[in-house]
Amino acid sequence: MKKGIHPNYNTDGIVCTTCGTNWKIGSTRSGMRVEICANCHPFYTGEQRIVDTAGQVDRFMRRLSAAQDRQASIEKQKSSRSAPEPKKSLLKELYGDEA
Numbered sequence: 001m002k003k004g005i006h007p008n009y010n011t012d013g014i015v016c017t018t019c020g021t022n023w024k025i026g027s028t029r030s031g032m033r034v035e036i037c038a039n040c041h042p043f044y045t046g047e048q049r050i051v052d053t054a055g056q057v058d059r060f061m062r063r064l065s066a067a068q069d070r071q072a073s074i075e076k077q078k079s080s081r082s083a084p085e086p087k088k089s090l091l092k093e094l095y096g097d098e099a
């Protein structure tokens with residue numbers, strides 16, 4: 001090997017930030033990281049779970065609960081305003097109160 005023309009070859013590998021696995025691989029780059037790997041990806045593990053590294057699920061759940069609260073308050077306002085008179089049944093409409 002000729003001296004001084006080759007880049008540094010690192011063997012520290014790639015680290016998965018989700019499960020912490022260190023994949024041994026050689027590269028000229030150092031400090032490589034991945035968010036998900038074959039050890040923790042649902043496709044390879046066979047589990048039905050959501051890998052949430054960026055907090056997207058928490059954010060969605062917060063927005064969903066806020067929307068449900070808003071919907072509940074709107075429903076409460078509608079029901080407290082004025083309840084419509086209950087409609088007569090079809091039989092009572094046809095035959096009057098005698099039936």
Ligand SMILES: [Zn+2]
Nearest residue numbers: 016019037040
């Ligand atoms: Zn992993």
